[in-house]
Amino acid sequence: MNVREIHVGNVTFGGGRPLVLIAGPCVIEEQSLTLRIAEYLKKLTDELGIGLVFKASYDKANRTSIGSFRGPGMDEGLEILAKIRREFDVPVVSDVHDISQISAAAEVLDILQIPAFLSRQTDLLLAAARTGKVVNVKKGQFLAPWDMANAVKKIEEAGNNQVLLTERGASFGYNNLVVDMRSLVVMRETGCPVVFDATHSVQLPGGAGTSSGGQRQYVGALSRAAVAVGIDALFWEVHENPDAALCDGPNSLPLDGLRPMLHEILAIDALVKGRA
Template sequence: MTNLLQIGDVRFGAGSPLALIAGPCVMEDEELTLAIARQLLEVKRELGIGVVFKASFDKANRTSVTSFRGPGMEKGLAILDTVRRQTGLPILSDVHDVAQVEAAARVLDILQIPAFLCRQTDLLLAAGNSGKVVNIKKGQFLAPWDMANAVAKVVSTGNERILLTERGTTFGYNNLVVDMRALAIMRETGCPVVFDATHAVQLPGGSGTSSGGQRQFVAALSRAAVAMGIDGLFWEVHPQPEKALCDGANSLPLAQIKAILREILAIDAIVKGRVSP
């Protein structure tokens, strides 16, 4: 059983009901960001699921130098602060550099370490020293047991408020595969474990100057991960994924997520012993 981690009214671990981290890949503008957050708040109220809003203010790891990166840190954090004040949802975003951590920690509830940066010691230490919850995404190049070292770096700061997120492992060129055993292995660290189902179906660099994706597999992989007893799901969502400026190919349409979540929450309740099969 993982340790309990509570952020506002959202609980991860210790047998708590499944929580959802969701939002657009990157903020496109304030109006759309707020609209997505409000729809996720409706999902929370209707289904009774804990929701954390996520969106990146700067996607520093885009495939091409011409790819849309977001509004930048200053404007992006201002938008996220507005989302939190208007919806009450806890907020998560990425930090890519030590210099971003202090300002981000003034706004965010969860600092996310991108998968490509999960071995960057100085970034992990700075995030840990912020005192905020740290969500470390497992690198596509790492074995699940190697995440114990990333956890140890954050814990060395005295901060044990850590989430670990699986997002697939590199499998040949422009492809990822999910080893469901990794979810159980990472839970051995004592940290709650989240499954990033939308990035798990990404085809990195698969479209030449951008990544492709196979969103048709998001629901199935989510159900499988929930059956493993995970603590949270991570989904990128958008009202019109085909028009999204980042990761549209692997994002879920907002209109579909309630139906998918109802199935998933039923599985979660069985796995965690709240109802009989």
């Protein structure tokens, strides 16, 4: 099924276009590291001829424990994201957790991302929609894929049809997630481009007690499967040294493993979309 095209800077989602990569660290740890990751991703995606949207959170408001690292905060974080947007000519996306953040975030971000836990928060969805920015809604781990039509309708009722929907796994018992690939097909029936968040789909929420665990060894397999279904974008959290990352390290990918994985994935994408 073809879905509507959504243009974000020099990147186009949907309409049978080539796969877009949304990638970056889970959270902004410090400026120099974030800039190095952005530079690496920009060079890699330019080499491969695919669109890149850089992602990183300025504040992770939904960490497992009170002592977990949350990021530099909105002001400093948005400054860093603006620098990346300017220096590397890439669109940027980050989470908004509260209506009070939206105005400042919309000044910098190309895409406003609604976290999965907040995907039913009507006022947050409406406020994000009214900025006129593209809104990426992550499907709650507690929601069925057909429930996301309600989130889309809320945003469209506010006069905005620039909506991306992201699958990031569904709760499966305690501290575990599972991916139903039918979800990708169901959500595309809304006419919205669909993103598969492969790295959060292998997360083990709260599985390490005071933090989440993860199984990054399965990211490649799930990514290939999702691309074979016909998604519009792939979402990966990446890091120079995932084992030392301050957030979501167990489910993040190392930079040096991205190139061979993307070569395989892009071959599948081309075949599925009739470009092989």
